[in-house]
Amino acid sequence: MTETEAIARANAPRTRASLAADFRALGVQAGDVLMVHVSLSNLGWVAGGPVAVIQALQDAVTPAGTLVMPTFTLHLTDPADWRRFAVPQDWWATIRAEMPAFDPALTPSRGVGRTAELLRTWPDARRSNHPHSSFAAWGRHAEFITADHPLTFSLGEGSPLARVYDLNGRVLLLGTENNTSLHLAEVRAGKQATVPFSGPILVDGERRWVTFDECDYHEKAFPPVKAAFQESGAVTIGNVGSATAKLMSQRALVDFAWQWWTAGTLPPDSP
Template identity: 40%
Template sequence: MKSENRRIVLKEDLINGFKALGVMEGQQIIVHTSLNSLGFVCGGAQIVIEALLECAGENGTIMMPTQTWKNLDPSMGVHWEEPEEWHQIIRDNWPAYDKNITPTNTMGAVAEMLRTWPNARRSDHPARSFAAVGKNAEFLTKNHDLANIFGEDSPIGKLYQLDGYVMLIGVGYDKNTSIHLADAIAKYPSKHNEFNSSAMMVNGERRWVTYETLAVDGEDFEDIGRDFEKEHEVKIVTIGKATVRFMRQRDIVDYAIKWIEKNRK
């Protein structure tokens, strides 16, 4: 491919793009990102995080999902590529979640780097953790209850309390975990709980712990996002090859609550 048909993305391009979206000092932002969507980023995940932190400033916070959903019971399909006769072996031997060590599962290179960033904080949920860097990182990530993955006192619920923002870098609304908060709040007939299990450390010992939580999925999140953009302003810019969206979290959550209650059976 000829070089004139390609574009190199520098940190200044990211900063200029984020500022064009309306990112300002002191904002609390959850970011979902696909590094590959940007094209060639000179410096990779590191400069994406640096640009975000510089734009948010010392009073801002950057949060990302650092989920480890492979640490769920194999019967849920998370180990679909492995034979069923291995399921009990996995239950007995999967490493206990350690927020300082356990890598993310398919959360992307940027989220994987953020969890190890200096002064980063990561929540204790063994399958659905979040990591954050900045002024409110401790507040956002502490006391992430097993039974409350995405509810009102979860990291995304606390971001709602802080009147935070959502940024989607090269990904769609199906990756927008804030809509799960709407799912947790909304009332609809098919809403139900399920039992999850994960490997955890309990009193210094590895245990396979079962807990009850809301059954969630994102099958209609793209539909919610499409309809949301018909009624609400969403700032959109192109950085490199990626489409980047920026919105107030309360706007998308409040809209999604009404949408879910109207459309889900």
């Protein structure tokens, strides 16, 4: 969506104050741990862009709360597996040898939007150390959520997703249906194959190309689970700016999806 189209979607400019008010009206509370996914263009025209969005989220959760966003870097994978941006085969060896190692402070995210990329560099934010599946976090629990991110099964146990689960956090979708927390349920269900992933990391200050086990994540399986969970009444839906926003318990979502994929039935105490 162009900036002109975003202006056309709004009857007034969205601001830090108006967005914070919308977050509170949706049910975001002081002290919340929020896993946030944002489509900035769907919010309408925002005065201050992603800066205002993050400030509004901070106003809503307060310093007692925590914001978490994915800052993925799947362009640091093996070029032999690239499909969307395929490169010639005779480039592969050079890319594997020369691609800079993942560095939480330096490596930009890709494909997760401007708001998540800004949170990555926000003062006092933390970022987990994973070459493909890092998360950025700001607030009270930022260090706990991002510390010791395991290399293998990067969206499973020990990951920032699991830490948000441990803290009984919530998921906030702003103008998007992307919901990374479902990958935690995938890993826990154990239904997916294991595949090798590789990429450049720093080991004791030296660059190394490493290969490790990863879950063969399968987002095409998500829509039926999302629909059933929403139909159960467990999702609060409202407007934030021009966008449809959805707020839900991450723990309830993950438990629901785990039950769906392991037993094929809904949890007996589902909302």
